[in-house]
Structures are given as structure tokens and as C-alpha cells.
Amino acid sequence: MELDTPLTSPAAQGGRRSQLWKRFKKQKVLHAFVGLGMIFLLVFSYTPMFGILMAFKDYSISNGIQGIFTSEWVGLRYFDEFIHDYQFATIVRNTLVLSFLKVIFAFPAPILLAIMLNEVKNMAFKRFVQTISYLPHFISWVVVVGVSYAFLSADVGMVNRALVEAGLIDKPLNILTSPDYFWGLAVGSAIWKEMGWWTIIFLAAITGINPSLYEAAEIDGAGRLARIRYITLPGMKGTIVVVLVLTIGSILGGGLVGSNFEQAYLFGNSINNPTSEIVQTYAFKVGLSDGRFSYAAAIDLIQSVISVVLIFSSNFIAKRVSGSSLF
Numbered sequence: 001m002e003l004d005t006p007l008t009s010p011a012a013q014g015g016r017r018s019q020l021w022k023r024f025k026k027q028k029v030l031h032a033f034v035g036l037g038m039i040f041l042l043v044f045s046y047t048p049m050f051g052i053l054m055a056f057k058d059y060s061i062s063n064g065i066q067g068i069f070t071s072e073w074v075g076l077r078y079f080d081e082f083i084h085d086y087q088f089a090t091i092v093r094n095t096l097v098l099s100f101l102k103v104i105f106a107f108p109a110p111i112l113l114a115i116m117l118n119e120v121k122n123m124a125f126k127r128f129v130q131t132i133s134y135l136p137h138f139i140s141w142v143v144v145v146g147v148s149y150a151f152l153s154a155d156v157g158m159v160n161r162a163l164v165e166a167g168l169i170d171k172p173l174n175i176l177t178s179p180d181y182f183w184g185l186a187v188g189s190a191i192w193k194e195m196g197w198w199t200i201i202f203l204a205a206i207t208g209i210n211p212s213l214y215e216a217a218e219i220d221g222a223g224r225l226a227r228i229r230y231i232t233l234p235g236m237k238g239t240i241v242v243v244l245v246l247t248i249g250s251i252l253g254g255g256l257v258g259s260n261f262e263q264a265y266l267f268g269n270s271i272n273n274p275t276s277e278i279v280q281t282y283a284f285k286v287g288l289s290d291g292r293f294s295y296a297a298a299i300d301l302i303q304s305v306i307s308v309v310l311i312f313s314s315n316f317i318a319k320r321v322s323g324s325s326l327f
Contacts, residue, residue, distance in 0.1 A: 095279045115233075264276050
């Protein structure tokens, strides 16, 4: 015969339920917001995942939504077709090179800007620089491309005009059309657009560092560079690791500054195609232009699987190396 313990007795369980219900009613507004967020994720993030089935089926848009479930299974046929596509090597190379260049050059940029702004003592100038630096984040890539055309075009670009008139170059540079300039154009414009926005995150991390550490270091004779090295950077370590893990996980999409697709699609053309064609633009073109939705879904699924692997791998490495991780 089993006896009810104080923790498992009906009275104790009823008391816990009553406390939980009281706490729930006290936090009902917060729960409502959480519930709305969960519904949003369910409708717009999880429900569309049924479309992954298209990658394994011979889907036609004429069959409608039900065709996702009723079309004929073809297994890994579209995955094999993409891997053996004559453009496969070029597309994968362009995607990886562009993504890694952004990590190498774009990831340190907001960290350096945050450190420099933290060292500025004139608050008015500091706020001015910070505002100017993050405003480009709110400009769409369509506008950025238009601005780039006005500055860098070989015909009417102000930069080319100034360089030619100054005698630094003999003829205008085809920055917007030449394959040789595309990667630099994409990385440079991405840094300009997003650096200031991510600087806010790192400035917040610096703000959380105890000011007494700087005062003690200054009394001990530590210079500005020494304080940055031994106080500021270690204090930012947790934030840097989290952002780095997220960046590596989304590296195929552009990482920290994102929008590989928008840049490649808007800056890309038939002339710089050898370096501007990436996985996302290729999937978009074959999916919408050619109507091969199953083939495009297979391509995007490959990219998504690689991104998930990168997230867990980078998180594992970061945890082993620095002791900090995302999860």
C-alpha cells in the first residue's frame, strides 16, 4: 500500500496548481504577448515547412497546394541533379567566397567601431557618429544600388569622374559590371550599410563593464591600448561569441550583414555573372523563371541543412575554446 507523501498528496498538488494559476493571472499580459509570438512563429515559420516536401516530389504549380502532398515521390533526384549541374562548382565557390569575405571583413568592423566610439569623450560627437553610422541600416538594398550607381557608374559616377579628372586613372573603372570588382563591391556596401547597426549591440556590451575596472587599471599605469586589450575585449567576449555563432550559422545568407541574395540579384548582371551568381539567386531563377519549384526547394534545403550544421559546429567550438556559447 502506497502512502501519499507531502509532495505528492492531492492537497499539495492542488496548492501548486492554485499558485501557478495565480501567477499566470498576474502575468496574463506577458503570456498574451508570448502567445501571439508563438502563433506568429507557428503560422509563418513552421507551417510553411511543409513545403520542404516539394524537394522530394515532382511538384507542379498547376496542382495547387494539395499537390505538395499528392505529387509523385522522386526521392533525391533533384539533389543529384543540382550536384551534377555544370554551374555547381562556380555557384558554390561564389557563395562561399562572398560569405567568408563578409565574415573576415564585416564581423570585426562593428567591434572596432564600438571600441573607438567608447574611447570618444565628446558625447555630442559620439552620438552624431553613432547616428550617422546606423542610419544606412534602414535604407533598402534597392536604394543602396541606386546610390552605388550614382557614385560608381562608369558613365555618370562621381567617383570615376573625380579619379579621371585627378589623373589617377586613364579611363573609368567598370566597378558595377566587371566580375573582378563584384566581391569587393558587395562586401564594402554591406559593411557600410550594417556596421553601425551591429555597433549598437557591442556598445551595449561595453556599457555593462564595471567602470571601476578602468579606474583601477588607469591608477596602475595601464595605457589606453592595454585597457582595451585586458578589460574591454574580455568584457565583450560573451557578446562576440554569441554574434559569431549566429554569423557562422547564417554565413551562406551573408552572416552578420546578411542579404547575399539581394546584393547578388540587384548588383548582378550578365557581365559579372561569373562571380555574382550564388546559390540563392540560382534557386530563385530556376524556381520562378523556369517554374521548377521542386528543384529550387532542393537547392534551398541543401543550404538550410549546411547552415544548421554550421550553427551547432560553431557553438561547440566556441564553447570548447572560450567557454561561452549560444546554447
